[in-house]
Amino acid sequence: MKRTSRIAFAIVGIMIIVGFSWAAVRSLNNGASITNSALIGKPVPGESLFDIETAEKISLNSPGNIVVINFWAPWCAPCAGEHRMLNDAVARYAQQNVRFVGIAYQSENDAVTRFLDANGHAVRTLLDPDGKAAIDFGVTGPPETFFIDGSGVVRARVAGAMSTALLDDILTKLANGTTDLSKIKLAS
């Protein structure tokens, strides 16, 4: 084999190794982050779900309000801390046009009730017994959170447990009219 061919093969090999290493390092970053979703820029799926406490059927669309939809499960370890943070946020945003709703993902009602008793009831909790809502939102695993703007359009999806700073940052930007959150540096 000629020397130039060897050098070319070596360069290609190094590039492949560097590429795989970069991808591996990125996948190890387990923190919550804004992630891509096929729903971004589209209207919130029109499914109505039952409230576990009032048995009312609730629409996820709330015109004029930003809606934070959090998919969680009692068996999901990071969900408990995030749920307590969201319960606190309900009080902090009570005077603003922000609504918080939790959707119990693949969970038994008893386990959901125990989870809410332990972590707070401020976030309105809806049931998704057949998993239709989770499929409609393209959920792959809890916790996942979707942000809907006042016109009912999905603007962001966060995979992983959010920090208070990330939640506040996204809500501030949405309230200011920012629609494309994917290109903006947010708090981690």
Added chain:
Amino acid sequence: MSRRHIIRAVVTALLAGIVLFGMIAGSSGPRDRVRAITSRLKCPVCQGESVADSPSDVSRQIVAQVQDQVSQGRTDAQIEQYFVDRYGSNELLDPPPSGRNLVLWLVPPLIFAGGVLLVQRKVTSPNRRRLRVGSVVALAACGAVLLVVFRDRSASDPSSAATPPPTTQQATDTTTRDLSTVTNDEMETVISQNPTVVGMRLAIIKRYIADGEIDKALRHSAVAVEMQSTPAEYEQALQLHGWVTFLHGEPASGAKYLRASLALAPDDRDSLWLLAQVELNGLKDPQSSLTVLDRLIGEQMDVGRRTDVLSLLNVARKQLGLAMVDLTTAMADAARSTTTPAVSG
């Protein structure tokens, strides 16, 4: 050529024929369709496993969804698109052979062909002829497989559906049937066969808006506003096109069409409601939104809509530094109503 060679060639051709026949003919019973579709969908919580092969809860729920949609008469392409619209194009195990994905499909046979040529150059002359024949057969088989793949893909594409186009009588039947019993695919077929049918085009725009398929809605609404139609249909086409262009990210254009719709029907509550939302949430103009909402609030409407209108009114008033309207009465009415309430508190 010896007898043994002939037998080998015949057996090889028979086996290849059986494989190709199986790929082309396939089986199209409902259960087979569900199995085939879920085999092409990636389990969202697994590593490279299909929904059909995965025992996960999500996959079982997706299988149930696919069964539902198959029984509703939706095509394979429509069902796959339903999941792609929610999980993204990664939901398909085999990327569609179009656009950038075409490279993925073409690279393996090209590398194979390059390898064959490279080996041919290295082989000594006595074996070259035999190898050349083998190479041609291998490349032809490669091409045949690619053709079958592309054929399958285009057959499941609704724009080139294998089902025969409806006759004029069938089209008339479909337009006179209750639209709620007509599938999107049937509507698309009828519209393509009868492009001047305005009512069905408006109906499918509404469906696509409800399904969140804004690009498809826009494709029809852009045509609807250019068509010859009755004044009522034209007003509705302007209204729908205005809302669709807003959802598509063009609020200025959306407001323009909604105002044009209102010029034809100044008291249309739907147009007023949509324009108020576009003014406030799209154009960030609370004053104009408030003007529209003030017109709307005097109209008759159900409790759910009135609650939504009052909520939006308060958002606009808050942004303008005005006192908020008391929502208690409307909220109490909404709670008593059978109308589905929106998320609150």
